[in-house]
Amino acid sequence: MSFETISVIGLGYIGLPTAAVFASRKKKVVGVDVNQKAVDIINRGEIHIVEPDLDMVVHAAVTEGYLRATSQPEAADAFLIAVPTPFKDDHEPDLSYIESASKAIAPVLKKGDLVILESTSPVGATEQMAVWLAEARPDLSFPQARGEMSDIRVAHCPERVLPGHVLRELVQNDRVIGGMTPKCSEAAVRLYKTFVEGECIITSARTAEMCKLTENSFRDVNIAFANELSIICDKLDINVWELIRLANRHPRVNILQPGPGVGGHCIAVDPWFIVSKTPEQARLIRTAREVNDGKREWVINKVKLAVADFLQANPEKTTKNVTIACFGLAFKPDIDDLRESPAFEITKKIAGFHSGPVLAIEPNISDLPSDCLNLTLVDLEVGIRSSDLKVILVKHKEFHLLDEPHGVYVDTQGLWSGL
Numbered sequence: 001m002s003f004e005t006i007s008v009i010g011l012g013y014i015g016l017p018t019a020a021v022f023a024s025r026k027k028k029v030v031g032v033d034v035n036q037k038a039v040d041i042i043n044r045g046e047i048h049i050v051e052p053d054l055d056m057v058v059h060a061a062v063t064e065g066y067l068r069a070t071s072q073p074e075a076a077d078a079f080l081i082a083v084p085t086p087f088k089d090d091h092e093p094d095l096s097y098i099e100s101a102s103k104a105i106a107p108v109l110k111k112g113d114l115v116i117l118e119s120t121s122p123v124g125a126t127e128q129m130a131v132w133l134a135e136a137r138p139d140l141s142f143p144q145a146r147g148e149m150s151d152i153r154v155a156h157c158p159e160r161v162l163p164g165h166v167l168r169e170l171v172q173n174d175r176v177i178g179g180m181t182p183k184c185s186e187a188a189v190r191l192y193k194t195f196v197e198g199e200c201i202i203t204s205a206r207t208a209e210m211c212k213l214t215e216n217s218f219r220d221v222n223i224a225f226a227n228e229l230s231i232i233c234d235k236l237d238i239n240v241w242e243l244i245r246l247a248n249r250h251p252r253v254n255i256l257q258p259g260p261g262v263g264g265h266c267i268a269v270d271p272w273f274i275v276s277k278t279p280e281q282a283r284l285i286r287t288a289r290e291v292n293d294g295k296r297e298w299v300i301n302k303v304k305l306a307v308a309d310f311l312q313a314n315p316e317k318t319t320k321n322v323t324i325a326c327f328g329l330a331f332k333p334d335i336d337d338l339r340e341s342p343a344f345e346i347t348k349k350i351a352g353f354h355s356g357p358v359l360a361i362e363p364n365i366s367d368l369p370s371d372c373l374n375l376t377l378v379d380l381e382v383g384i385r386s387s388d389l390k391v392i393l394v395k396h397k398e399f400h401l402l403d404e405p406h407g408v409y410v411d412t413q414g415l416w417s418g419l
């Protein structure tokens with residue numbers, strides 16, 4: 001069957017660009033979000049998230065009548081679920097958003113529909129979603145009961161776009177398509193081929209779930225290796241950046257760069273979904289998470305030691321008049337996103353324990369969030385001029401040419417130490 005109407009559930013960083021790209025291919029798209037504010041903004045042809053060029057695509061899609069947002073699910077031929085999948089305090093995945101999204105679309109499902117879970121999910125979540133749908137609609141059949149004969153097709157198709165490049169990557173990236181049966185996969189491929197120019201590769205739903213988690217765990221483990229090296233090298237008085245440069249001269253070695261930890265809402269989250277399913281087996285993946293999370297405390301300790309060194313070299317000063325400047329708050333270079341950012345966490349903690357002034361230099365934002373007590377956002381020039389101790393946390397392009405300060409500093413990015 002062809003997909004005349006497509007419904008995207010969850011209009012955030014993934015769902016809204018996906019909805020807009022379908023609409024740009026002249027498909028009728030109904031976007032559903034529980035956030036009424038987001039719904040209203042989108043229906044005005046505007047956007048509530050930051051992503052280059054998305055405003056133009058959404059504006060055109062809404063103005064031409066292909067995209068409409070609502071808070072109540074409506075009938076459609078295909079449903080794509082792109083709701084959050086965070087973890088709980090104990091690192092167990094929180095599937096409650098998927099559960100409520102499935103329960104919300106169940107009443108409008110009809111024979112022949114396709115339901116795709118796009119949210120990053122632990123292995124088994126797609127099957128669980130199909131169970132929730134079946135419980136809500138005993139009058140329809142689902143793949144877990146009727147296989148290829150089912151009324152409803154169900155698949156998992158994880159998203160791997162890079163924020164900042166979403167519109168291009170949505171179209172160009174290869175896509176892993178994990179149907180609960182081969183027919184489910186075929187239906188999902190037909191849907192994605194509306195706009196995907198990359199290859200659509202078919203597998204099972206469980207493998208597709210594990211594939212997305214594997215990609216991010218691979219990154220996390222490799223970053224943990226670099227972070228652990230940085231701590232070992234510090235102990236042994238070896239410059240880790242020089243070491244990595246030298247080791248990478250080996251034709252089959254490619255070590256990543258250390259930093260203050262791992263941020264963002266994917267790499268620091270997804271490995272836990274593997275650990276929670278297989279705690280006995282996922283030893284390396286768990287340790288990598290712990291190494292990367294532990295790097296924050298290590299950096300904070302370095303800052304405390306640097307303050308002590310500074311005071312020793314400047315006995316006329318007391319802690320109260322040592323000004324610390326933290327360079328960079330975002331979770332990676334040249335973006336404005338502070339969510340799950342180790343740099344931001346470290347800066348807030350420094351502001352929490354240090355009795356003197358703490359300055360934040362983040363060229364990509366104009367205001368600090370409200371929970372930033374004792375922290376002052378200043379521009380680069382003020383930060384350089386007024387600080388006694390500089391802490392480099394993110395390698396934003398504005399910092400590349402900063403002169404190395406005399407005396408103590410903490411450089412988690414190899415900006416000066418790496419030369």
Ligand SMILES: NC(=O)c1ccc[n+]([C@@H]2O[C@H](COP(=O)([O-])OP(=O)(O)OC[C@H]3O[C@@H](n4cnc5c(N)ncnc54)[C@H](O)[C@@H]3O)[C@@H](O)[C@H]2O)c1
Pocket residue numbers: 009010011012013014015032033034035038082083084085097100101104118119120121159160161162163265266
């Ligand atoms: N952001 C990324 O770069 C990225 C990349 C790959 C995969 N993912 C995955 O995609 C999924 C979505 O992530 P995101 O970044 O778009 O999240 P987001 O928080 O930006 O957007 C999710 C949206 O879903 C809405 N929502 C929540 N519950 C709902 C419900 N029951 N019905 C309808 N709407 C609901 C929220 O209001 C929100 O607007 C997550 O599983 C995430 O891990 C994200």
